[in-house]
Amino acid sequence: MAEADGHNSGTIAVSLTVTEGTPNAAGNYSPVMWVLRAADSYGESYSGSKVTGVVTINGTTIGYSYAWSSPGTQTRTLASGTINVGHSADGTKTIGFSFTFSGIPGTSNSGGASGSSSMTLTHIPPQTPTGLTIGTQTTPGSVPVSWSAAAGSTPSSYTIRADDDPAFGSPLTFTSSTPSMTLTGLEKGTTYYIDVRATNSSGSSAYTASQSVLTLAGAKRWDGTDWVAAPTFKRWNGNSWVPVTTAKRWDSTAWVNLT
Structure with a gap:
């Protein structure tokens, strides 16, 4: 008053x-x-x-x-x-x-x-984002996510959490200025829980309800104690060694993709 x-x-x-x-x-x-x-x-x-x-x-x-x-x-x-x-x-x-x-x-x-x-007047922080969506994974350990800003004050940034604990006891934290990003550095073949909140100079919203996702496993090998990521196989392309991205077979005429 x-x-x-x-x-x-x-x-x-x-x-x-x-x-x-x-x-x-x-x-x-x-x-x-x-x-x-x-x-x-x-x-x-x-x-x-x-x-x-x-x-x-x-x-x-x-x-x-x-x-x-x-x-x-x-x-x-x-x-x-x-x-x-x-x-x-x-x-x-x-x-x-x-x-x-x-x-x-x-x-x-x-x-x-x-x-x-x-x-x-009282500062009005952003409202909780809506429509948190897990995108299609293409790389082991990386997960694309997107969401929408809610009506109200405009967010200046977003905080995204990813944790294999649904209570988010020790989450990995990511920051984005836009309503989408790809989370990297996640453990392969692991179920993660993901949520997001919006922030601006007036404060932060609550986190969204979490979404769960199982990351792509990728190739692994036994090191005598545990299963660890297998080394990346490479091939010589005439100039340098590059990762082998697709397995192939000889069909008596040419190398073709395995199906």
Whole structure:
């Protein structure tokens, strides 16, 4: 909550109180409630007199008028309302607000009043990404993943976790600035659990529900203690040794791919 105060040349004090409601994460905005009040410390009755002015919230101006007729020193509510204020793409927002008060014409309180202030709204972090998808694997130990940004404030980066423990006790962590990447360096022939969250300067979302994937095994050999990755077989291409990517057989005429 924040307040702007002003006092006219007579006995009237005016205040504009601004309060932020619950931010809407999906819409990346906050409802802002405002109330303009005035009190006359003298308590004189100005029957039939009308005061006017404007309230401005984050650049939006609202006019008001109020019939000041009842006597007494009580605080009067001149006007009130609610306005939805959009946040910046990163979920941050600082608003300015102000008011004017015309004074009461033809009285000792004919002088006007005004006031202004500002307030920083609650930062809105990104929402949890959607549609986490495991792509088609082509290389042992590498897994392509993709997802979509949810509605709301814009992520600046994503954190992806991969772990053979579904509780993510000791995950491998990857960072991407786009909603897709290929996770590398994973153990071959191992079931991994993968999730992702979004981050910007306002904070981070929750992680998505995890997806599981069994990585491609690749060739292995027994080293006397454990199964380990087999060495990469190579062939001479006339200039250098290059990995053998496809097994072939001689069909009495030419080398052809094994099927």
